[in-house]
Amino acid sequence: MKKIVISLIVIVAALVLINYGASKWYERFDLTKDQRYTLSPVATQLAESVESTMLIDVFLDGELPPEFRKLQSETQQLLEEYAAVNKNIKFNFVNPTEDESTEAVEQITMRLAQYGIKPAMATIMEGGKSTKVVVFPWAIMVYNGKTTAVPLLKTVARATMEERVNSSIQQLEYQFADGMSKVINEKSKTIAVLRDSGELSDLQIRDFIKTLQQYYRVAPFGIEFVKDNDSVTPVDVLNQLNKFDLIIEPKPTVAFSETKNYIIDQYIMDGGKMLLAADPIIFENDSLANPQSIGYGMPRDLNLDNLLFKYGLRLNNGIVKDERAGGLALATGQGRNTQYEAFDWPYYPISKSDSDNPITKNLEEVKFEYTGTIDTLKNSIKKTVLLSTSPDTQIKILPAAISLAELDQPIDPLATKVGEKPLAVLAEGSFTSAYKNRVKPFEMTNSIDEGKESAIVLIADGDVLKNQIDSGKAQELGYDMRTGALYGNKEFLMNTVNYLLDDTGLIQLRSKNITVPFLNLKKSYDERTKWQLINVLLPLITVVIFGLVFNYLRRKKYSV
Known part of the structure; x- marks a missing residue:
């Protein structure tokens, strides 16, 4: 009896100690x-x-x-x-x-x-x-x-x-x-959206800007409005621009003046970051709205060549024609029977990266429209291709005719294919001024020739930032109303902005990969009888075997 009491006391004491320890030291x-x-x-x-x-x-x-x-x-x-x-x-x-x-x-x-x-x-x-x-x-x-x-x-x-x-x-x-x-968190980082060179309208970039405003302070900014006789000088504009951590240029359509180029150059030399979505091609879907359904793509001169060349980048204005393409919705039928049907349109290349770069890891497909390509040039700047075309890509030299008849014409397998071409590139490092040893468009007492650490993301298509509009309302960026497809444009752009502003933590979370196990319904249905028998018979067989073994051992132990 005494041994039983001692055993109970030991067990109770052990449980108390375990519970106390669990309350103090918690681990999952x-x-x-x-x-x-x-x-x-x-x-x-x-x-x-x-x-x-x-x-x-x-x-x-x-x-x-x-x-x-x-x-x-x-x-x-x-x-x-x-x-x-x-x-x-x-x-x-x-x-x-x-x-x-x-x-x-x-x-x-x-x-x-x-x-x-x-x-x-x-x-x-x-x-x-x-x-x-x-x-x-x-x-x-x-x-x-x-x-x-x-x-x-x-x-x-x-x-x-x-x-x-x-x-x-x-x-x-x-x-x-x-x-x-x-x-x-309070909003601490600031973004300037340039609005002075015929960029996309406020409504066309509303969803992107609305999303940015949830994390950052965003404001429109004009550079080209500065006039020679204005009380505000280009230096004043540069000083104001330097207060922003990032500038975004959403599809300019008017050539940059040398003054604007120099202001942007000095902003980057001072450590400012830039997201430039520049469209080197003049072509919109409206160009196909004629009886022949033929339009002509023309090169767009944005006066960016010298600036980008010094940074190790070049915009090419040949238009991409890619077998890996998104859908173009066209009306079929007549009257009340009119419906929209999606056709693969080779001038809508879609890009998906398999790299582990934090901007593009686990990213959905990104849609481009009538895009050019980018060349990377050798210099001290580190360049990373974020998105590119598929290997089955052709480049049409501009001017070039674009016809809806091409919907029914697969890319000629005998035609020259240029392979994967960059569509979006990240350049980072200490840039050299594009105006070093050159005549400046205006005088600065403290101009910078060798810049601080900075970064630029160049996208060869401004429409990547554009949301569709329905009845005056901006749709979600990346959503195609006609085809129902949802592309990863917004995720790509937000990752890009997060990266440029050093908010890399949220990028890593966004790209975290988790595999969720689901039942294979067809397999489970086909094999349901087998598993039903296993679930019913296996426990019974186990109990019977255990009983026989237990009975055998008991007889052996107590047999005379």
Whole structure:
């Protein structure tokens, strides 16, 4: 009896010590191959910086289809990781439409729409019947009086729901870290969008600018408006421009003056960064709107050759014709039977990089329209090709006729193919001024010939930045209304801006790769009988074998 009491005391004491130790020393172990439940250093740093209560309401609760239950489970596990890092992070799952009438659901939908939250329709199969339900795959994050919506379901063109969920799960950590960044960090970096050389209109770049404004302070800026008799001198303009961390030039159509070139040159020499989306070709779809459906592409002189040449870059104005192409939607039928049908249009090359560069890693296809190409020249500047054409590329020398008849004509296999040609290039290093040992367009007492560390991203097509417009409203950048395709243009541009402004942490999160296991429905259906028998018979056989062995050993032990 005494031994039993001592054993109980030892067991109780051990349990107390274990519980005490567990309360003091907490550790989580991620045994997954892709470390999906291990927060990245950037996400951990953001979570640790939460100083007061952060509330996260996730609208994924109630009756959900299997795909959304998977998304719900992954979201909960991720938020548990965030909460484990910082107990100020609180989250709960709610169903915003639970036990509500149709009218109430409409009101809730309108209220959530104020935060940019849009519902998704889902189908639930039960008892052989399908039921449509409204699902809000979003979360609301509230911190220190700031509120932001976090999208949980990614839009992927021409993808099944499983593929969308897979893509969404890969982005979950980024989405929540991105939301935290918006409500925690103050906007410190500044961007100037140049508006003086016939660039894309405000409406055409609205989605891009709207996205930038969530992270940075963005303002329009004019250089060419400076006149000789103006009280504002070019030096004054340069001093104002130097206050910005990055300048964006969205598809200029008017040649740069030497004054503008010199101001940009000195801005870069002083360490400023630049995203230049320059279109060396004059051609728009309107050019095909004639009875012959033929237009003519012409070269566009932007007076950038000398500037770019000194930086080790050159814009080529030959137009790209690529077998790997996006769709051009054309109206077919007549009257009420008119429909839009997408045809592969070789002048819409799409590019996807397989490199590990943080700007393009795991990036969706990027769409170009009537683009030129870029040459990289040997100098001390480091050049990285971000996006390029496919190997099956031809270049048409301008001027060149472009006809819709080419839709039915595959690229001639016997014609000269130039291979992969750069469409977007990153140049970084200490640049030499394009005006070194040259006559300057205006006098400066402190001009710089050898620059500080800087970076330029040159894109050979300005339309990469352009969103489509429907009834006066800007659509999401990269979305093609006619074909329904969604390209990675916005993601590419945001990665580029993040990189140029040294916000590389969010880029790494955005490109994190997670493999989500899904059942092979066909295989599971074909082999269902085998697995049913295994699940039913194997436990029974195991119990019978165990019983026989146990009975045999017992008889052997107690036999006389």
